[in-house]
Amino acid sequence: MRFEFWKVIVVAVAMVFALSLGPQPAAAQGTPLPPNFQDDWSSTYGNIKWKFENNQNYVGTYQTLQPDGTLGALKSITVESIEWVEAQKIYKVRGSWWNSTSANPNYRRGGGIEFRYNGTCKFDGVWWSDGSDKTTPWAGQCMKAQNIAYTENPTGVLPRISGVWSSTYGDIDWDRGIYGKQEEGKIIRVERTNWSEGSQAYVSEGAWGRSNGGLGGGFEFYYNGDCEFTGFWWRFETPKKRDVWKGKCKN
Numbered sequence: 001m002r003f004e005f006w007k008v009i010v011v012a013v014a015m016v017f018a019l020s021l022g023p024q025p026a027a028a029q030g031t032p033l034p035p036n037f038q039d040d041w042s043s044t045y046g047n048i049k050w051k052f053e054n055n056q057n058y059v060g061t062y063q064t065l066q067p068d069g070t071l072g073a074l075k076s077i078t079v080e081s082i083e084w085v086e087a088q089k090i091y092k093v094r095g096s097w098w099n100s101t102s103a104n105p106n107y108r109r110g111g112g113i114e115f116r117y118n119g120t121c122k123f124d125g126v127w128w129s130d131g132s133d134k135t136t137p138w139a140g141q142c143m144k145a146q147n148i149a150y151t152e153n154p155t156g157v158l159p160r161i162s163g164v165w166s167s168t169y170g171d172i173d174w175d176r177g178i179y180g181k182q183e184e185g186k187i188i189r190v191e192r193t194n195w196s197e198g199s200q201a202y203v204s205e206g207a208w209g210r211s212n213g214g215l216g217g218g219f220e221f222y223y224n225g226d227c228e229f230t231g232f233w234w235r236f237e238t239p240k241k242r243d244v245w246k247g248k249c250k251n
Contacts (some may be wrong), residue, residue: 034082035091035117036142042190042206043140047177048077065207065216075099076112091117095126113138139192158223159202159223160249161190167247185211188219196222208233219245 037058040100041048048060058079063071074177080095093115113131115125121142126135165172172188180186188207202223209216221231227249232242 001251004185034084035115035123036121039081039142040119041140041142042192044191046071046137047189048140065187065209071187071211073099075110088116089118092118093123093125112140115140141193157202157223157226159204159229160226161193161204165227165247166251168245171250172247190234204229204231206235221245222245 008164025109028154037050037052037060038052041060043062046062046064048062050058050060053059054151060077060079061074061185063074066072076098078095078098079093081093081167083092083094084090085092093113095113097110097113099110111127111129113125113127115123115138117123119158123141124139125136126136128135162174167179170186172179174190177187177189181189186208187210188206188208192206193202193204195201196203199222205218206221207216217233217235218232219233221229223229228247230244233240233245234240
């Protein structure tokens with residue numbers, strides 16, 4: 001057998017190069033990215049604004065839109081644990097919600113939460129009050145559509161729910177949660193956006209109202225592509241009486 005000296009040289013060079021890179025991280029074994037707490041979220045009980053507090057925990061603040069169109073008291077969520085559940089292929093987030101954002105230890109905790117994340121940007125879960133076994137659903141997703149990693153329709157075009165859109169009832173500023181003329185104090189919030197197989201479109205459900213009280217109601221917007229919708233709105237007291245609301249991106 002001939003001794004092929006050039007092969008020895010190639011192997012030696014490869015070994016030296018590999019050692020120069022230092023220790024390499026182990027390859028991921030199919031575990032997806034953890035939940036995204038970098039962006040604001042829309043949810044059943046209002047938009048959640050996240051921040052990383054004291055280099056220890058993710059803390060979110062939220063306000064729920066009331067039937068009269070006003071925003072409720074400011075509440076907060078503290079994430080206490082994030083666990084990957086291999087059997088269910090989900091991240092399970094546990095924590096607590098509070099009636100006050102104050103750091104005063106005399107303020108009683110409101111209760112607990114358990115959110116199940118299917119992808120980095122969509123969750124369903126439950127909340128409960130301290131001392132009660134009753135749980136209530138709580139769902140949400142990232143407000144920035146381009147960051148939504150999970151969708152029920154992988155071929156669909158996600159609506160771009162950000163920036164300013166023109167609409168039947170004045171410009172909608174999605175990022176600020178307002179529409180119409182600023183002095184009118186009209187507010188709007190998307191609570192959930194899902195793919196509708198029957199309509200073959202993404203559908204946003206949410207609420208509108210006035211920042212200083214007064215009228216309020218709900219809406220359903222059906223998207224044609226990522227930048228145009230046709231839908232309906234109604235008042236809370238007359239949910240079956242609906243009027244048309246259309247809109248599209250301004251740029």
